[in-house]
Amino acid sequence: MTVTAQSPARAPHRTYSRWTALVVLCAGTLMTILDGNIVTVAMPAVQSDLGFTGPRLAWVVNAYLIPFGGLLLLAGRLGDLVGRKRMFVAGLAVFTVASVLCGTATGQGTLIAARALQGVGGAMTSAVVLGMLVSLFPEPRAQARAIAVFSAVGAAGGALGTFLGGALTQALTWHWIFLINLPIGLVALLAAVRVLAPEDGEGLGRGADYPGAALVTGALMLTVYVIVGSGDRAPITTLLLAAVSLALFTAFTVRQARAARPLLRLRLFGSRLLSGANAVQILMIATMYGFQFIGALYLQRVLGFGELLTGTAFLPAPVVIGVLMLGLSARTIGRFGAYRVLLAGLVLVLAGMALLSRAPADGSYLADVLPALLLLATGFAAAMPALTGLAMAGAREEDAGLASGLFNTTQVVGGSLGLAVLSVLAASRTEGVLARGAELVPATAEGYRLAFGVGTGIAAGALVLAAVVLRTARRG
Numbered sequence: 046m047t048v049t050a051q052s053p054a055r056a057p058h059r060t061y062s063r064w065t066a067l068v069v070l071c072a073g074t075l076m077t078i079l080d081g082n083i084v085t086v087a088m089p090a091v092q093s094d095l096g097f098t099g100p101r102l103a104w105v106v107n108a109y110l111i112p113f114g115g116l117l118l119l120a121g122r123l124g125d126l127v128g129r130k131r132m133f134v135a136g137l138a139v140f141t142v143a144s145v146l147c148g149t150a151t152g153q154g155t156l157i158a159a160r161a162l163q164g165v166g167g168a169m170t171s172a173v174v175l176g177m178l179v180s181l182f183p184e185p186r187a188q189a190r191a192i193a194v195f196s197a198v199g200a201a202g203g204a205l206g207t208f209l210g211g212a213l214t215q216a217l218t219w220h221w222i223f224l225i226n227l228p229i230g231l232v233a234l235l236a237a238v239r240v241l242a243p244e245d246g247e248g249l250g251r252g253a254d255y256p257g258a259a260l261v262t263g264a265l266m267l268t269v270y271v272i273v274g275s276g277d278r279a280p281i282t283t284l285l286l287a288a289v290s291l292a293l294f295t296a297f298t299v300r301q302a303r304a305a306r307p308l309l310r311l312r313l314f315g316s317r318l319l320s321g322a323n324a325v326q327i328l329m330i331a332t333m334y335g336f337q338f339i340g341a342l343y344l345q346r347v348l349g350f351g352e353l354l355t356g357t358a359f360l361p362a363p364v365v366i367g368v369l370m371l372g373l374s375a376r377t378i379g380r381f382g383a384y385r386v387l388l389a390g391l392v393l394v395l396a397g398m399a400l401l402s403r404a405p406a407d408g409s410y411l412a413d414v415l416p417a418l419l420l421l422a423t424g425f426a427a428a429m430p431a432l433t434g435l436a437m438a439g440a441r442e443e444d445a446g447l448a449s450g451l452f453n454t455t456q457v458v459g460g461s462l463g464l465a466v467l468s469v470l471a472a473s474r475t476e477g478v479l480a481r482g483a484e485l486v487p488a489t490a491e492g493y494r495l496a497f498g499v500g501t502g503i504a505a506g507a508l509v510l511a512a513v514v515l516r517t518a519r520r521g
Contacts, residue, residue, distance in 0.1 A: 063181045065240050067191055070174050071198040072233040073137050076226055077167040078202035080109070080144070083210040087219040094219065095153050107270070108157045112164035114457035115266030117172045119258050121451065124173035130241045133177065136169025137237060141230030148224035171453045177241075179437050189378055189434070196430040197370030205363045211356030257300045257307060264293035265454065319448060321514035322436035323455040328507035329391065329432070330456050331463030332398060332500050333425055338464050339471060339496045340401070344414065347406060347490045358410055362422040369426035383431040384515055390428025391508040397421035398504050401497040406490035435515060463503070471496040 084091075084106060091097065091105060124132035143166055146159035178195055182188040213221045267290040271283060301307040337359075344350040344358055378386050397420030404413045436452050475492030479485065 062240070065236075066181055066242070067178070067194060069233060069236045069240050070133070070177060071195055072229065073133065073170045073237070074174055074195065075198050075202045076137075076140060076144075076229055076233070077113075077171050078199055079206040079209065080163060080167070080223075080226065083206040083213075083222045084109075087210045087214040087222050090214050090219040091156075095151075095156065097153060104157050105160060108160040109164040109167070110457060110461055111266050111270050112161050113167045113171075114268075114454060114461065115262050116165060116168035117454040117457065118265060118451060119262050120169045120172035121176070121448070121453075122258075124176065128244045129173040129177045129180075130237070130244055132169055132173045133241070134234065134237050136166050136171075137230055137234045138166070140166030140170060141226060141234065142166075144223045144226035144230065148220045148222075148227075150220075168453075175433070175437055175452060176448065186379065189430075192433050192437075193370045193430045196433055197367045197426070199429070202363070205360075208356035208360055211351075211353045215351075215353045257297055257304060260293055260297035260300060264290050264297060267293065268458065317514065318435050318438050319451075321510070322432050323452060324514065325387075325507050325511045326432055326436070326452065326455050327459035327462065328503050328510065329394065329425075329428060330459030331466070332394060332504045332507065333421065333463070334460035335463035335467035335496065335500045335503075336398065336401070336421060339467055339493055339500075340414070340418075342471075343404060343490070343493045344410070347404075347486055347493065348408065348410060348414075350410075358414065359418070361415065362418055365419060365422040366426045369423060370430060377427070378431055378434065383434050387428050387431040387435070387511055387515070388508065390424045390426070390431065391504065391511060393420050393424025394428065395424075395501065395504040395508055397424060398497055398501040402494055402501050404490065404494060404497065406487040408490075463500070467496040467500055470499055 088105065097105070120132060120136070140163055143159050143162035147156060147163060150156035150159055174195070178191055179188060182191040209225070210222055213219075213225065267286060271286045271290060341355055341359070344355045350358060397417040400417040400420065401414070404417075408414070433452070437448060471492035473492075474495045475488050478488035478491050483491075
């Protein structure tokens, strides 16, 4: 395993076990990841119950993504300053309260506002997890196992969210996709207070660049807003918003270069590992999120699956991911090196997307979806732990929280980008085919084939980028 830590973690108190701590960190992560996907299948029920229009319904998702993506970097740095445990525990509390508000919402505005608060709590929790993990497990072998467990929970949680969303909505009501977070959150919160080792952090006076924080948070939120809403506004408006976002990023970079105590130490981007791994992750996550969203729509609108059956169809993915990550990932990376394992995983992801790009209108789940699903799950199970290890190996111990926030930020940006690009392309192609007189199902299938084809190209880009940029990280 290529991940190393610069210094050992603080000596634990007597009730503290680092493997128990890992379970707590994974529980908090699972909540936020489940919530990112659990809403998708329940959207029609939410729309019917609360009277959302089509465009406004998208804000049930966007209201979560914008603060989540925008605040990750700031939350990661603040975790370094005030203590990562404090940030993690506070994030769990905010997320749990917001989940109850979502589950009891009876109006559109209340639900959207509560989803935004969920995004804030999710950012606080997620931003510091990787930094805590690499400090807990400084030894290469133990760290490899810990990252494998963490990655398995994250990856499997995405697919599991799709299943739970369908099951809870069909068996109970859509409210329970949020209320289920209450018992999980309370248990995780109480466990975190007792189990996680206390830490003081560097102190706000040593790195709190508030003007820089305002610039980068505004830039990231606007970037996510531009991406997730690009299909709902005029192109000129999107270009203007993108220009404003670029200007904010430029101002932030200038500020960080001159500030005595910068929020983001620009030396982070001098690491080939950290910068390259984050760039590869944007493309890989764009592919995987695009597959989950378009794949679910293909099952429902082309193959005619219902909500519960759609969720069940995705279940092989978390099973494969969990088994491979927990059983083989650490040993495989230890034997062949993170670089080789990452490339092998990306090849499998590319093959899975290529198979989906041929999915016909009269296809079947067993012949046209399941083989691709298994390839994608296997490839992601190999690639994600390797990529996580490479990224965190490029950060110093004092920057671990910030590097963790950056890595999670690129996940959100990549996922938002994949959803926006592939869904817009699929809808545009479908409309064009319908305009030529085609029937709905064949036209819809052609739109999804285009999306899967573009996803194949994005996966190929991730593979090439990893092979070129990260080749110096090769081990074994």
